[in-house]
Amino acid sequence: MKRRDFIQYSSASFFLPLILDGFGAKAHTQATTPFMQTMLEAAGANDNILVVIQLSGGNDGLNTVIPLDQYSTYSSASFRGNIAISESKILKLNGTPQTGLHPSMTGLQRLYNEGKLSIVHSAGYPNPNFSHFRASDIWFTAVDSDKLATSGWLGRYVNDRYPNFPDNYPNTANPDPLAIQISSISSTVFNTASITSAVAIQDPDTFAKIVGDKPNISTSPLPNTVGGKYTSFIRQQQTSSFAYAGQLKTAAGLGKNLVSYPSNNSLADQLKIVSRLIHGGLQTKIYYVTLGGFDTHSDQVSATDTSTGTHATLMQRLSEGITAFMDDLKAQGTQDRVVGMTFSEFGRRAVSNGSKGTDHGWASPMFVFGNAVKTQVIGKNPDLKVLKDNNITLQTDFREVYAAILRDWMGASETSVKSILLDKTFTPSPIFKNTNVLANEKEIPLTDLNIFPNPAQIETTISSGAFAKHNVDLTVTDVYGRVLNTNAIRLSQTEIKLNVSNIPEGKYFVKVDTGSEPLVKALMVLR
């Protein structure tokens, strides 16, 4: 029996009450969750979350991330003078004077300057395809452009991490959808060999209501025909919808948005739901949202001001949507657990057409955002003098970004990454300098912070010389970053006593904020 199997099968015996600060029923009913998560982590996984933003239609990368070092080429009449953004309006990036952002993206500018945004220049794949459908399919499936695949890269990730999916899902260890798409149509990106691995929802508040209060699923044998096969597929969907409806309803009820989101912004609307579900304690690993309208063959800029118009509106929605989402995560204290990425099926032609638009092109930038981002620029500005058929050439294969996300963020092993990427080896882009979870990343091996006993049963004592020198702010959080009540009592100048009798077995983090660098150390509770 594999270690992970053992953990899941044993879960029933770990059922304990749990008191969490500010969080209600969802966490209560899944009392074993932090412990389970800790043990799963020990078995090689983590509880990090990925948010994928698809920019559908082919984004004009050259008006998104603008090469200021080649401004005269960029803005020349024979290049894209009719849609070029005027130099003074382009947003500057701290420490990166050669590159600027579209004027509508003040939010992403801020994230960049705070070190939370990574720009991957000229991403794509060799032998580009210019059909929306085929190009999207290549990004969804991560296949070479001359091959075909029917499963999606995120579907294969789910299958790798949860090998038996969809059999017996949901279950005690994984009561929540493994992936959620905020949409009414599920994307190929989540296809597994059998069924989609994502639950598509439009509105978590009404979802349970329309699913109905009774399952209505027949188990009668079906004819061995196409119709029989489809009926079986729908029965499977009925089963999982029903099984997940309650979880979604609970999470939606518990989660709150703690900041306001921009209106008239479909991306913000979707991310607002994602944030609420994360806050509500859903264990879902992957969220997928879409912003459409990027197929700007004509009039992508307004006639009077190239920094406004269709594309500017899209840039604004993208930037404001992501920024509000990040602010919300920060307010809920989950920002360390979430990373997002954007992609579009292709960039657009570097040279504009005569109708203030751009035709289908090749490479374009991707964004990766989150506190975990370490390297902020991958590659360099595209060289506008070296085009292929008026297209920006490739620097980073998009699968190098996928590999980075899979290995360095989701915690997949090298072997898994290779198999998820269809048995091809891609060197992960160095987007996340360090690997893995907040735990490993934030933990400072401090001899100055001692916890004894550790593992603890009922009480434990934290001691540090630092306590004497500073104002001390001590918090205990679970692996989700939720703060727990431990009745901290100051015993002496250098000692603080915690009562852990009310919190379940599992892994926690003791954070001591002394005004300078916070000290963090892992605390195990075992009985």
Add this chain to the structure above:
Amino acid sequence: MALIDAYTQNLTARQVSHLLRRATFGGTPAQVKELTGKKAEFIVQKLLAVQPTPSDPTDENQKTFHDLVWGGTGTNDTERNAFDGVRRGRLKLWWIGLMITQPVSLLEKTTLFWQNHFVSTSTDVSDVRFLYRQNQLLRKYALGNFRDFVIEITKDPAMLLYLNGASNVVGKPNENYARELMELFTIGRGNYTEDDVKAAARVLTGWRSLNFRSITDKTIGFEFRPAQHDTADKIFSDSYQKRTIKGRTGTTAGDDELKDLIDMILAQPETARFIVRKFYRWFVQADISDQIEKEFIEPLAAIFRKNYDIKITLQTLFNSQHFYDETLYGSQIKSPMDLVVGTLRRFNYVLPDPVKDRTKYDTATNYFYARNREQQMDIIDQPSVFGWRPYYDTDFYEIWINSTTLALRGAWTDYVVKGATGTALDINALGLPLQTSDPTDPYKMVRELTDTVFSFPLTDEQVKYLVEQPLMAGSPYYEWTSIWNDYTKTPNDAVKKNAAKTHLDRLMTFVLRLAEYQMG
């Protein structure tokens, strides 16, 4: 016996239902009854008969609006667009009304096929006059000649706007239409090069639409501007046998070169195959095996290629032995339109008259439209130029179904059984047993009723469950006989009537939520 040969037996009720589910949005009980026992050839003739032109869409005051200036009483473009948005909505409702009230005719289902083939959307073409004009074109050629159809749609003012043909000019070509013409409208991906796209774009330079969003001109149209046309020769790749389309000048240059271009594309055998496969996925099933490709698609494509006659091609398809292969009953997942309109038709819904009962007509069509839209089938508003994903993407029809849409489908059928005065919807559950041979026998009644609802029969075990649980809710099955007899003896006794209705409503709600009901 080849798959494409004609099926010559008289059709059973199940076969007639199958044919009407595919060729229309589903038959009414009366239509199924009337056509049972007839031959496929006879019914298909009926399906292909020329239909009268429907009356123009109107507003709530019965006034037409396709013949007015854009924007109604709006005083600025935002207001005008909002005004036109309402009209664009009315166009959709008008079309849904036609689908609900359709006779035994292929016209509506085929017109929708073409609207999903030559996509233009009301989101992008924000002038109802253009959309209505295109809809009339789709109707005109739906069962006509494909060659003429492609030529006309290329110049169609809505299409010129939707795929930027109107901004495709010499020196600065816009490739959008040229690419989709090849990739989606005719030959399909993989059968042309990027250079062919560029050459075709140059052939198509010079056209533009007229009076889009004009607040002074009531008539719309298109024109060819010789000065904006690329007069040089256009050379195509090996995919087109290195054909050169001679550059022309003058007022006829656009038409002459367009004709050459379409002839060149339609001369390639792959074009007929591409379109016939698309017919197959719309009318028959998604999965095209090697055998079906060889024994059905290929011969049907050969027929199509002769004159590109759509009518003869579909006639052959619906008459074929393959179409009546029993294993293909229920081989589609119903589209939202099949589910919404088909359910209404199965239960004899009468759409309120648009002239005599306007308010109800508006409420009803609007409600049904909203159901289609939330289930992701917004007519004249496909998510992209590819049309609805279930007709081309991996997994095909399964894409219609996910947690949300499946739940919405269930909510829709619940609503149908419940009924509503606003939409004048009432399935008359008490009348349903009368459609069976013995309403007093619950097993017979449920068996016969479900046989007319599902595309393939339920198992005996399922029928037994339906009787015991949703119909009788655990009471002994034989009590149904007295419940039914009590009601029929004293139909005005409210208590007895209600007892029978409650049982039947519960049954029908459950039946329509079964996964089997989603099979088309």
